Amino acid sequence: MQFAAQFDLFDYLRMRQGLVNRELERAVASAYPERLYDAMRYSLMSGGKRLRPVLCIAACEATGGSAATALPTACALEMLHTATLIHDDLPAMDDDDYRRGRLSNHKVFGEGMALLAGDALLAYSLEFIIDNTRDVPSDRLLRVMRTLIHMVGVHGAVGGQAVDMESEGRDDVDLATLEFIHTHKTGALLEAAVVTGAVLSGADEDLIARMSRFAQDLGLAFQIVDDVLDVTASREQLGKTPNKDQAARKATFPRLLGVEESVRRARDLVERAKTELLPLAGGAAALLSMADYVCARSS
Structure with a gap:
């Protein structure tokens, strides 16, 4: 898999991740009630790829905007994503004890505080955008x-x-249902990241539509790779419990298509996604490289 020529993806990721981490540290400083803030910060500042905020910034830059313009929305996306992860890990949902290499939020703070931490991040994310976005x-x-x-x-x-919860343990889940689950459960926030970045820059409707299609294909490819890694990677690589989907008898792409066909499908989706960015030419280097990285990643 080739990253975009003449573009240092990992340097770009390092710089943009640092930008996002510094702003998140400022945005969610400890305050009263301390235990709620501790729970919010525990998950929000636990590392992670910061893929959604970096995609938002990259989309804004690719369409003529700046990192500074996109930063409040980028941080809000990470708050939203973190909230969904906290709730996902709860016993009533996916019931996972580990996230990003350490105990899940509810294992440290209890289920009630984990619920509140997720709710707080959901609400605060929107407030943060309103209070911090400038000159838009x-x-x-x-x-x-x-x-x-x-x-x-x-x-x-x-x-x-x-739909994912309703499908658990069933043997009749087809490919269309599985794609619906993951274009919504995983892909929606990836699409939101790219689309909001383009909107913030003032991109025209045709370009916003292209960015949306790019993100839809990228989001589905990301989840397919996630499913493959669940059955091929270790807990150390994943930062969470492997083979969880198989144990829960969840429908996954490897289960329906096999590992080899799943990998091929992810690659095809990434290549199709990249064609949507052709009008941007060299301005899309970061987005193109991140698309390639989706299939090349090992965690």
């Missing part, structure tokens, strides 16, 4: 807010999680 017209900012709300709710991550 109100119509763009409203569209960013609507996009995030839409992609988190019943039409996005929550809807995907609901």
